[in-house]
Amino acid sequence: MIRMPKSEWLPLVQRRSTLTQTVVQGTLTRLPFVLSQKYAGVRGRYASMQAGENKSGHISAGPNEGILFFDNVFPLKIMKLLSVPFTSHDKPPAFLKYFTSPGVAGTDPAEILKNAASKETLPIKAIEVLLRLKEGGAFVKFTHDGTTKPSEIEKALKNYLKQEKIKPWWNPVRRMHVNLVKGRPWVEDLFRFPTPRLKVEFIAPEPGSEPVELSQEQLYAFFRLYGKLGDIITQPHDSKVLPRFAYLDFATKPKAIMAKNCMHGYLVTEAEGGGKKGTVLRLTYEQKIKPHWIRDWLVNHPRIVIPAIAAIVAGITVAVFDPIRTFFIKAHITRSWHIQDNKIYKWIKGYATDIFRLRRHHDDDPGMEAVWDDRKGNIEQIQTWLMETADTFIIVQGPRGSGKRELVADQALKHTKHKVIIDCKPIQEARGDSATINAAAAEVGYRPVFSWMNSISGMIDMAAQGATGVKTGFSETLDSQLAKIWNNTATALRQIALDSRHKDDRDAHLGEDEWLEAHPECRPIVVIDNFLHESQESSIVYNKIAEWAARLTTANIAHVIFLTNDVSFSKSLSKALPDRVFRQISLSDCSPEVAKRFVINHLDADVEDDPPPTDGSPKTIPSQSRTDLAELDTCIDLLGGRLTDLEFLARRIKTGETPTKAVHEIIDQSASEILKMYVFGSDGSDDSAKHWTSEQAWLLIKQLAEKETLRYNEILLSDTYKSGGENVLRALEQAEMISIVSGPNGRPAMIRPGKPVYQSAFKRLTEDKVLRSRFDLAILTDLTKLENASIEKVENELLLLSQLKSQLAQMAPRIQYLLAKMASSQEKVEGYEKESKALKKVLGEES
Incomplete structure (x- = not known):
């Protein structure tokens, strides 16, 4: 291989005085290199006819001239390098002149022709070189x-070239x-790139003549x-496409x-089989359509492919993500990542507390000791049930604010290591399937959660079902998503339960199920809080939780x-x-004695944590120094024993109010609520229409203000509750205005205020003359x-009877009954009108 000396071409490469144009992806570009003056016989430059002579797209050769085509002058892949959007086609990157220029690579066609001639x-003598960058060659x-x-x-x-093997x-x-170029080459600058397939069209050399299909x-x-x-593929004989053509498939693109x-442009003479006047x-270049039988089969069988893809995706999800999610759930339950449970952290915290004498904080709310002493039997009962080997399905029922969660989580399970508390309230109150899934996952530490994929997969499933007519299974319902989380x-x-099992245990020979049944102390504890909260809206969440909890207990898992x-929890759980x-x-409100102790302990708790006075005098304990605490007995009778109300009372007393004033403020606030x-707003006119009317709610308020309890059936017999009375009472119970007490055999028997303080609030409302009159x-x-x-109904029936032609004797009792009923109703109407007149007078005079 003959090369120019580096001392001759490198200075010339660095000079950019002369640029040679070439086609890069069909656009006119300049190739940044020049010929050495040593080879200036080739017109001193490379030709820049990328669109042919006079932009005609062709190169002509005169007498005693010929055209050669050299390949492998440039790399074919360079057209991909120069196809990026930010590359200028008029000026390719300058670094190419140092790597791919013919002078550097030793593939200069003019130099090769000169050396071959000698x-x-x-x-022969090269007179012009036309570089074809996108085809990797050059015309000479x-x-x-x-x-x-x-x-x-x-x-x-x-x-x-065969002897020298120039590469x-x-x-x-x-x-x-x-x-040697035999035809008339077409040097187009279009966006057409080489392919291994050529399309050969048979063209007449002049108008009026007929070409011959070879x-x-x-x-x-x-x-x-x-x-x-x-391969050589000819045009079908019955094809009407003109001009006639054939396909040539070469083994490689350079060929x-x-x-x-x-x-291109070669004239096949008559002697060569081109017809009387020849054929051009x-x-x-023709893009070859590759056979994609696998792809075609997949596209043409969506009813098989799409469900199969869904099954594969589901399998991958189960195999990859389920172990990760189980790991995170275990970490959430065992609190392995909670620094507060770390032994080193506890030691440092205790050591620092002893040194700096930090202010002591109560683990429980102040005053709860009295409540726990009163409910000690309930706490011990729960702990005893948890040690039994039988299925443990415990229900702690009580009104809102009665301390159910504190009783179970903070007292009965105080020393339990593995427990998980699932609050149904955020799950039920979540709006939308994605929010519900996220809320349920957050309660148990289930991650990663792809809830956003639910809506996307739903749209894919809908589109696929419209195209194929069958469900693909990509989308999952809320029911199935919740089932995944609970499973x-x-x-x-x-x-977690089986982690306590060891090979050297005495009963290590037992199977896993038998071992779990024999060791109830090793089972984790699941606490489901706010069960049936707003259950009237949707029951799917509670049904799934109840079924899941049943499986846990029957399988001795937890x-x-x-x-x-x-x-009414038994209906859902049964x-x-x-x-x-x-x-x-069943938790009820505190007794008056416990309620009083709760308030007093709540008042004294903060004072015990305060530093002693600087003058050395003893601390002032509110229960010993305040003289108004004697009012607590009367106040608690009005307020009741609900823990939330008692805590509110203690806080108001702390601010300096007397117990009587604080209780009256609480009663007034409850009355407003x-x-x-x-x-x-209970007349159904607003967007949040309730299931009762204002008149039905007021009737209960007025009667409960006079009596602490009402008979359930007595209310249903009243005229105000004639239509849907039981549904109204259940709705008011769910809204916590009233509570329904069950009697023998579980039937509803008595009606009481929803909270003890409501009894006093009802009385306060009925004392308002204007409100009561209204x-x-x-x-x-x-x-x-x-x-x-x-x-009106009686009158219509009497009118119908009077229109009969014959008045039978048997009709007399019916007529008497209707007349008596009409007289009774008329008497009631007159009484109501009389009472209404007095009430209207009150409304007109009072403000």
């Missing part, structure tokens, strides 16, 4: 003396090749010398490039404790465990409407 004694126009045939020149050049550095495997044998004879042919540049071959949690709980405010007897504890929540008048108005409707 070695082979050929009477040369002159000869006319005595040597171009075919002999071509043969000599081929021998020279560029970026392609050390394949050497350069050269061929056979496969003829095409093979013309194009085989340029390289191995993979197709050589054939296209050498044979027009060659273009992973059950797996984590089982693993103990389950339900905390609920709803007295569906999950129909053959089990529930362990139940009752009006806002149960009375005003709603009493509304009740009388409704009753009057009912009686008038009854009278």
